[in-house]
Amino acid sequence: MTSPDLFAATDATWPAAAYTQVGPWVLRDGQGGGKRVSATSPTAEARPADIPQAEAEMTARGQSLLFTLRPEQADIDAALARQGYDIIDPTNLWLAPIERLTDVSLPRVTAFCIWEPLAIMEEIWAKGGIGPERLAVMARAQEKTGILARWNEKPAGTAFAALHQGVCMVHAVEILPEQRRQGVASWVMRAAAFWAAARGARHISVLCTQANDGGNRLYSSLGFEVVGQYHYRQKNPQKVT
Structure with a gap:
């Protein structure tokens, strides 16, 4: 790759x-x-x-x-x-083999792969500045899904994933402020990996600005490597x- x-x-x-x-x-x-x-x-x-x-x-x-x-x-x-x-x-362009994120089963009712997006997913995205114009970007992708995370019996976050030639790219990861620092983003990424692996993906990738220290630490901890900028x-x- x-x-x-x-x-x-x-x-x-x-x-x-x-x-x-x-x-x-x-x-x-x-x-x-x-x-x-x-x-x-x-x-x-x-x-x-x-x-x-x-x-x-x-x-x-x-x-x-x-x-x-x-x-x-x-x-x-x-x-x-x-x-x-x-x-x-x-x-940074982060990349990992898909199996690196499918080695741990998802806890029940933690993350769901859903398309079209539910209203709660659009609300969570909107709170992070992801509005109708970016939802239109998602709609243009081909093989895709949204991911809705739940934690503490409440909605916790959402993300978007799509496939291209064996690569699953995850975009628009947004975790509600009150649900952060509890591992929710890790489960979101793993949910994307399971969804993609079932469709033949070999790699999972995500983009993260270098200024986003928390995001870069997360992807490193999950076994991703920086392969480009x-x-x-x-x-x-x-x-x-």
């Missing part, structure tokens, strides 16, 4: 409304669904001299000037930095969340 496989899995399991290649750039139409589905990415052929083309295309579409970059695209990253683009949300470069970064 290599990072490019996970970038493809990210696009498939958290898809933009549309992808358009213009020269050496891939532009995304996010329709308000956040940076991951709105950022422009360079292809292998892109060079710093091509940046004005991407900027012109984003401007013509009424989009914020937002790029997503991997470590191997350092020349473009450096050029954007010189042009006043801020670095936003350095993110990416970040954004943006002008006027308050415009896209």
